[in-house]
Amino acid sequence: MTAMAGPAATGIDGARFDPSRTEGRGLADTLRSFKVAVLLGWKLEANWTDPFLFFIYSVAKPLSSALILVVMLEVIGGPAGKAFRPFVIVGSALWAFVLNGVAGLAWSVLEDRERYRVLKYVYVSPADFLTVLVGRGVARIGVGLAGVVITLMVGVIALGVPFDIGRVDWPMLVAVSALGLASIIGLGLLMAGVCIQTRQESWSYPEAFAGALFLVTGAVFPLVVLPAPVQIVGLLTPLTWWIAGTRQALFPGGPGSVGGPGSAFASTFGHPDPSAGEIVLALLVTGTVVTLAAVAVFRLSDRRAKRTGLYDRTTGS
Amino acid sequence: MPALAIEVRGVRRVYSSKKAPIVALDGIDLEVPTGEFFGLLGPNGAGKTTLIKILTTLLSPSSGTASVFGFDVEKDTKKIRRIMNMVAGGEQSGYGILSVREQLWMFTQFYGLAGAEGWRRVDELIEAVGLAEQRLQRVSTLSTGQRQKMNLARGLLNDPWILFLDEPTLGLDVAAARSLRELIVEWRAAVPGRTILLTTHYMAEADELCERIAIVDHGRILAIGSPDELKRRVQRESIFRIELDRLEGGAQALGRLPGVVSATAAAGNEADTDRQSVVMNLVLEDDGALGRVVGDLADRGSHILGLRKSEPTLEDVFVELVGRGFDEAGTDEPGPSAEAIA
Numbered sequence: 001m002t003a004m005a006g007p008a009a010t011g012i013d014g015a016r017f018d019p020s021r022t023e024g025r026g027l028a029d030t031l032r033s034f035k036v037a038v039l040l041g042w043k044l045e046a047n048w049t050d051p052f053l054f055f056i057y058s059v060a061k062p063l064s065s066a067l068i069l070v071v072m073l074e075v076i077g078g079p080a081g082k083a084f085r086p087f088v089i090v091g092s093a094l095w096a097f098v099l100n101g102v103a104g105l106a107w108s109v110l111e112d113r114e115r116y117r118v119l120k121y122v123y124v125s126p127a128d129f130l131t132v133l134v135g136r137g138v139a140r141i142g143v144g145l146a147g148v149v150i151t152l153m154v155g156v157i158a159l160g161v162p163f164d165i166g167r168v169d170w171p172m173l174v175a176v177s178a179l180g181l182a183s184i185i186g187l188g189l190l191m192a193g194v195c196i197q198t199r200q201e202s203w204s205y206p207e208a209f210a211g212a213l214f215l216v217t218g219a220v221f222p223l224v225v226l227p228a229p230v231q232i233v234g235l236l237t238p239l240t241w242w243i244a245g246t247r248q249a250l251f252p253g254g255p256g257s258v259g260g261p262g263s264a265f266a267s268t269f270g271h272p273d274p275s276a277g278e279i280v281l282a283l284l285v286t287g288t289v290v291t292l293a294a295v296a297v298f299r300l301s302d303r304r305a306k307r308t309g310l311y312d313r314t315t316g317s
Numbered sequence: 318m319p320a321l322a323i324e325v326r327g328v329r330r331v332y333s334s335k336k337a338p339i340v341a342l343d344g345i346d347l348e349v350p351t352g353e354f355f356g357l358l359g360p361n362g363a364g365k366t367t368l369i370k371i372l373t374t375l376l377s378p379s380s381g382t383a384s385v386f387g388f389d390v391e392k393d394t395k396k397i398r399r400i401m402n403m404v405a406g407g408e409q410s411g412y413g414i415l416s417v418r419e420q421l422w423m424f425t426q427f428y429g430l431a432g433a434e435g436w437r438r439v440d441e442l443i444e445a446v447g448l449a450e451q452r453l454q455r456v457s458t459l460s461t462g463q464r465q466k467m468n469l470a471r472g473l474l475n476d477p478w479i480l481f482l483d484e485p486t487l488g489l490d491v492a493a494a495r496s497l498r499e500l501i502v503e504w505r506a507a508v509p510g511r512t513i514l515l516t517t518h519y520m521a522e523a524d525e526l527c528e529r530i531a532i533v534d535h536g537r538i539l540a541i542g543s544p545d546e547l548k549r550r551v552q553r554e555s556i557f558r559i560e561l562d563r564l565e566g567g568a569q570a571l572g573r574l575p576g577v578v579s580a581t582a583a584a585g586n587e588a589d590t591d592r593q594s595v596v597m598n599l600v601l602e603d604d605g606a607l608g609r610v611v612g613d614l615a616d617r618g619s620h621i622l623g624l625r626k627s628e629p630t631l632e633d634v635f636v637e638l639v640g641r642g643f644d645e646a647g648t649d650e651p652g653p654s655a656e657a658i659a
Contacts (some may be wrong), residue, residue, distance in 0.1 A: 022396035023399075031427050126427065126429060
């Protein structure tokens with residue numbers, strides 16, 4: 001049945017209904033959406049309770065994880081374990097970024113849909129949804145930064161981790177940090193794409209994914225202790241190179257997580273340990289592949305969610 | 318500006334489910350002119366919300382085409398999103414830890430308003446919807462009615478050409494619902510050309526607000542027209558209840574007048590011996606016959622104490638079209654196990 005058109009509207013203010021309003025301002029709009037998403041993410045994460053509880057949540061958790069690992073290392077490794085303290089402290093500290101970035105970004109989708117019920121309103125706004133999510137992820141990483149810095153400081157000041165600021169390879173630190181954090185956002189987008197397709201019971205998926213990465217990326221033990229196929233998986237993961245690069249930049253000459261005699265890296269590339277250049281290159285390549293794949297998966301997930309009506313489908317709806 | 322705000326052609330939407338596919342929209346055709354207050358009226362599960370989701374680019378149709386101000390909902394999503402907005406009822410949406418002001422400002426940024434302009438717009442709308450006292454309050458502390466007013470303000474942030482309202486007064490108490498309806502009417506009246514598509518299953522709300530209404534059930538439009546046109550579908554005669562101080566010649570005398578279909582004493586009238594008046598039900602061929610009745614009564618020396626036209630309701634229209642009432646008609650929206658069949 002086709003409805004008959006009703007009476008035509010008269011006296012319409014042409015300026016108010018200016019057709020140019022349907023056109024966006026491109027990059028300016030994208031930047032504005034990104035900035036406000038970062039601000040929103042920060043407010044939601046940092047403003048939800050008083051500073052003391054915020055400290056407990058974002059600092060004490062990673063710090064206590066690092067301390068547990070250090071104690072375990074001392075008990076198992078004895079005096080030899082002290083040489084591995086920087087290794088454990090760096091890997092453990094950096095994991096706060098991974099949890100906040102990978103899991104946090106996916107949780108943004110679930111929280112906005114299930115808890116705040118605003119996902120559909122954000123989605124039907126002109127803001128690019130992917131940009132908004134990336135902004136939220138950056139905010140989460142910012143929250144994680146406090147935990148990283150304090151864990152490293154405690155490692156140096158209280159646990160005697162030998163740190164010489166004059167020996168830090170700053171260019172490498174900047175390069176691997178930028179590429180590594182971009183890769184974390186990429187992995188977060190991947191999980192967000194997965195969580196768009198699921199419902200409330202998927203809160204644990206991102207954490208489980210981050211936990212699996214914890215095992216294969218050399219965060220707290222060298223890859224060489226893992227079976228060769230698992231080492232290969234680790235070598236294909238950008239986080240492995242990010243952690244290895246950060247260790248090498250902060251503590252040059254310290255134990256590495258990627259190579260070593262008998263490692264998959266050594267047998268593949270013919271030398272025991274990767275150079276700084278190789279680490280940055282490997283991080284660039286794996287990070288780019290993962291990020292592009294994540295964007296593609298996210299776009300596919302977005303299309304499927306729109307096709308199947310998942311953006312406002314909450315648990316029990 | 319296009320003459321049509323909404324144009325829907327053969328839109329079909331099917332959800333898969335474990336039992337059997339659910340047809341939410343079954344080939345809808347619809348045109349809504351620019352500037353109209355249009356309503357979709359139907360029970361739960363009729364397909365109203367599904368149509369709004371498609372028009373607001375939240376959901377893809379399984380087949381058919383739909384456009385908003387000439388922009389295709391599948392191809393021109395960004396353009397549509399800049400000139401429309403939506404507000405849904407029956408939900409507690411909002412970032413609870415943000416203040417009302419912060420919450421609204423966030424959305425101004427998603428709509429591309431400059432920072433200062435965004436704050437100005439937020440403050441204007443907070444004032445307009447009557448939340449000035451709550452502007453710095455956290456969203457989580459707002460009452461249901463206040464939260465819905467905030468959501469309405471959010472829906473108006475981008476000064477939309479068209480506003481989609483999906484059961485906006487659902488779950489509100491009578492006063493809050495009335496207040497919200499008044500705000501909606503005021504907003505639309507302020508600028509000619511603003512279009513509203515309202516879905517509701519409250520008949521009185523649709524009757525009060527909408528210029529035209531489509532009655533929807535099981536994914537189909539059963540009837541469309543102004544509330545008066547729809548009511549006339551079920552009542553072709555005019556029915557009046559008239560109270561007189563006395564009536565010479567009885568009801569039969571009135572029943573013989575031209576244009577009068579029937580004239581009967583109202584139920585219980587004869588038994589009420591204390592009554593000092595006579596109450597009659599008059600069924601007339603049309604309103605024009607009323608003049609003749611009034612003239613005849615004056616000639617007989619009767620004085621009219623009261624006169625009320627008996628109107629059919631939109632529920633009567635629905636019952637006439639569907640063969641059952643709203644309460645019997647409702648089915649749930651597709652549940653968690655239901656997914657779309659593209």
